[in-house]
Amino acid sequence: xxxxRYYSRDIDKNTRTRTLLLVTLLAAAVLALDYFSLGxxxxxxxxxxxxxxxxxxxxxxxxxxxxxxxxxTTLVQENETLRAQVAQYQTLALSALQLKEENETLSKLVHLxxxxxGVTAPVASEESSTGIFIVGAGKREGVSVGDLVRAEDxxxxxxxxxxxxxxxxxxxxxxxxxxxxxxxxxxxxxxxGRGAGNGYGKAPRDADIAVGDVVTAAAYRGYPIGTxxxxxxxxxxxxxxxxxxxxxxVGSVRFVYIERP
Amino acid sequence: MSFWYVIRASLVLxxxxxxxxGHTGVxxxxxxxxxxxxxxxxxxxxxxxxxxxxxxxxxxxxxxxxTVLALALLWASEPIRREILS
Numbered sequence: 001x002x003x004x005r006y007y008s009r010d011i012d013k014n015t016r017t018r019t020l021l022l023v024t025l026l027a028a029a030v031l032a033l034d035y036f037s038l039g040x041x042x043x044x045x046x047x048x049x050x051x052x053x054x055x056x057x058x059x060x061x062x063x064x065x066x067x068x069x070x071x072x073t074t075l076v077q078e079n080e081t082l083r084a085q086v087a088q089y090q091t092l093a094l095s096a097l098q099l100k101e102e103n104e105t106l107s108k109l110v111h112l113x114x115x116x117x118g119v120t121a122p123v124a125s126e127e128s129s130t131g132i133f134i135v136g137a138g139k140r141e142g143v144s145v146g147d148l149v150r151a152e153d154x155x156x157x158x159x160x161x162x163x164x165x166x167x168x169x170x171x172x173x174x175x176x177x178x179x180x181x182x183x184x185x186x187x188x189x190x191x192x193g194r195g196a197g198n199g200y201g202k203a204p205r206d207a208d209i210a211v212g213d214v215v216t217a218a219a220y221r222g223y224p225i226g227t228x229x230x231x232x233x234x235x236x237x238x239x240x241x242x243x244x245x246x247x248x249x250v251g252s253v254r255f256v257y258i259e260r261p
Numbered sequence: 262m263s264f265w266y267v268i269r270a271s272l273v274l275x276x277x278x279x280x281x282x283g284h285t286g287v288x289x290x291x292x293x294x295x296x297x298x299x300x301x302x303x304x305x306x307x308x309x310x311x312x313x314x315x316x317x318x319x320x321x322x323x324x325x326x327x328t329v330l331a332l333a334l335l336w337a338s339e340p341i342r343r344e345i346l347s
Contacts, residue, residue, distance in 0.1 A: 023302050027309050042313040
């Protein structure tokens with residue numbers, strides 16, 4: 001009797017161990033399947049969970065019970081709605097900010113337009129390594145070769161080189177290796193462009209030039225083309241070196257005023 | 262229906278609720294209780310479901326910790342259970 005009982009328990013123990021082993025292998029198989037199918041199993045489970053949530057939510061709503069499940073479902077939906085609203089408002093805020101900046105720039109350009117005839121145009125490209133950039137106005141808008149391209153602060157950015165029907169190719173004032181006869185205060189300085197809005201020139205040692213002085217050029221109708229950024233003078237040298245910087249990088253300007261002669 | 266059977270069924274129900282409502286602590290507690298007190302194989306199913314449901318496909322390389330925990334507890338408690346049975 002006892003032998004039979006122990007024998008029966010041994011069978012139970014072995015069966016149980018085998019079942020546990022089977023369950024372990026099954027779990028490992030499910031995890032492996034999910035891993036190698038790149039999340040197929042969990043995607044299917046999510047679908048089931050979504051159906052469950054929808055069903056439980058509608059059930060709770062239909063009987064009018066405000067329980068945990070109902071409030072959670074409502075909160076999840078509310079959260080999603082609010083997230084969508086926040087994203088929408090952020091987009092609107094960015095658009096408004098952009099429009100505000102555009103408005104400020106165009107208002108300043110209007111001031112230029114009241115003084116001298118011309119056309120406002122968007123900048124269509126950044127400055128290339130050769131000092132070339134493109135603006136979105138051409139023959140159709142009355143742009144012609146030699147017109148000046150001015151920023152909203154009145155400084156000259158460059159000159160129109162070529163004109164097509166709807167766009168114009170321009171060259172910046174301080175294009176690499178370009179020569180410009182400039183005037184710093186009362187001193188004439190031959191400036192050589194270095195690209196990226198930088199110019200360099202030599203002035204007589206006793207010239208009254210200081211950092212921040214406005215640089216103008218006759219070739220650009222006497223308009224300002226930049227400001228002195230740095231001055232280096234050597235006591236033993238006959239000249240002082242003047243480094244000039246354009247007021248704006250073309251890349252940071254969105255609209256320009258193309259001024260006719 | 263025995264008292265312990267009711268307790269076991271209740272634990273499973275609570276674990277299913279925790280699984281669907283995202284209460285990690287409650288679920289892990291239920292899995293531990295089911296595995297240790299009842300050596301219940303359903304604890305593995307619950308743990309597996311939680312690992313699959315709560316991890317996005319982007320985190321597929323993450324370890325299924327709750328399943329590992331449930332299996333480890335079941336295997337660890339097995340010798341003790343054998344001793345008690347014999």
